[in-house]
Amino acid sequence: MDYRLLLLILPPMEFIIEAVVKAVKELYQTDIAAKDVNLQETRKEFEGQVTLVTFPYTKVSRKGPEQTGGEIGEYLKENVAEISGFNVVKGFLNLSFSDGFWLDKLKGEIALDDFAVAVPNSKKVMVEYSSPNTNKPLHLGHIRNNLLGFSVAQILDAAGYEVIKTNLVNDRGIHICKSMLAWQRFGNDETPESAAIKGDHLVGKYYVMFESKMREQLKPILSAVYDDGDLSAFTDIQKPKVQALLSNIAKLKDLVVQTPDNNTKALNDLNAKIAADEDKVKEIAKTATELMQQAQQMLQKWEAGDAETIKLWEIMNGWVYAGFAETYKSLGVAFDKFYYESNTYLLGKDTVEEGLASGVFFKKEDGSVWIDLTADGLDQKLVLRADGTSVYITQDIGTAQLKYDDFKMDESIYVVGNEQDYHFKVLFLILEKLGKSWAKGLYHLSYGMVDLPSGKMKSREGTVVDADDLMADMYKTAADTTEEMGKVEGLSEEEKDKLFRTIGMGALKYFLLKVDPKKRLLFDPKESIDFQGHTGPFIQYTHARVKSVLSKAGYNAETSTSDVETLGAAERDLIVLLSKFPQTIQDAAATHSPAVIANYVYEVAKNYNKFYHENPIMQAETESLKQFRLQLSAATAKVINKGMGLLGIDVPERM
């Protein structure tokens, strides 16, 4: 974490900046802007807490950096009461604040109940996250999404926003019909109760079944195509497309033959292209399977409001929702408002009409409606089919409008994977071109995919890491580890259960949230998530340890008094770090990054552990010193608790 910016805008540092401006003016008769005062955190190996970079002033001082630094340092020491000393290393002026300054900070700010409680900024922000499909259970990728969304919402709330958490459930469409059809055909009236399976997993089972049965039907079609050149399975519209793909594949294969064996790069490229075209053929062939056609028919029935289809859809979605509710509860995430695509999928058409009238969109000969974004470096994009039906982006245009009409929020954040970067670029641009005043408040929180060592998770290869399984694994690991360490003495079954859950989820959540959201994340199922080092349990343990000391000492914040005037190094470092919490929250909010909080809380825990090791608390030399160290400990526990809370992670009183 880079705290330079933070120091610049941290209110308590303003007086230093002002003093530097004044110093340069008086010493060198030159006016400099406050934003040109380059303050940063002093590196560990030097004395001091704040460092002024003095290279920029050598021009106006016409002296070497060391001498310039010395002069400014002398001036600051004389004129700023809080600065007790300084040292100069090359172009760096390291400033030491008096211990009294830091002690005041602890007592007058950090220890108070309203520390890091932001004043409301009277802005409203919506965070849409999770947004699952109702045909499959959630997996590790969804966990990342859910934790990110929930945490970002917590952080924004702590930063002063009014937050609305929403979930746009993708509850309709061809993928749901696949599960429905497979259940209808092969299910034998199986229910979550009769099968003793969670509802979402049961529905997922039929989705998988559909795919595998459909694949069986695909084989003869494909072998007819490739072995006999028989295209009779396709419609007249599809035939020429397939024909074109096949001849392209043949051409590419010729090229492969002509390419020398040692040119592996060219061969790989060619083979990738062949595979891509073969995939396209396969996609078209899928639509020719009997099961796919039945599923399509079912979708049409659903859209027509066919009573029987709707009934089945409601039953199966009900199973899924019950399953999701359980998973959400385990994850500790929640929502203020649910939107369902079954209600919103027809939205957006009137907005398209608007855009057509205003000339933002144009109609092609076949009646389909498009927008031309080539001037913005993007492509042409279809927004309404020739038959007047919606596509994905049409719905999103409509849903964006609906959300704004519902809440009139200043900002709206979509927590969606980076595979949809292009989609959101287009969506936001369209809304802007439509003249929506709120379009500038839209933000795509694009996060990286969760990959396995083998690459992407693939359901077909059974490498999908199921959310419920993973959480159960974490619980078990937490339980085993804790028991092994003999830390469960005197705990009731209920307390143990709660503790294992807290630790297991803490490890998992921290593991996923400590990484910058936009980066892809590697998860190795073979290596269990660590409980030591830079981990959730490490921080939880630190908290438990603080709490243990506080209770053993019978610490009472109301009555505790102390008159210590000087600080040890570890104590001072800890206070300096704690004082940065409010600004860290603002920074995390501005960058939409829980990782900022995660790394900060880790620093706090690490610093506390160092302090704890070096300084006796109960056996401190004086009662006053003991009380001071307890106050510092209590403040640390509070920051850890609150910081972890922003990540959706609980901290135990003992572990």
Place this chain on the structure above:
RNA sequence: GGUCUCAUAGCUCAGCUGGAUAGAGCAACAGAUUUCUAAUCUGUCGGUCUCAGGUUCGAAUCCUGAUGAGAUCACCA
């Protein structure tokens, strides 16, 4: 092919609106508990910050190019 993202220690990651000798954790090795919880602490080992140019007093950080990895370019969602 066009566009976008990423590349830092053996591994997983910080650091990136330009500043000091690039930091953690894991792994490996060596230590610390008569004292508040050893899920801890201390130390050792480990780096051409992918490469090549450029801007600058100063570049892991900014710019250009190359290489490698991923995503995307559907009348799917």
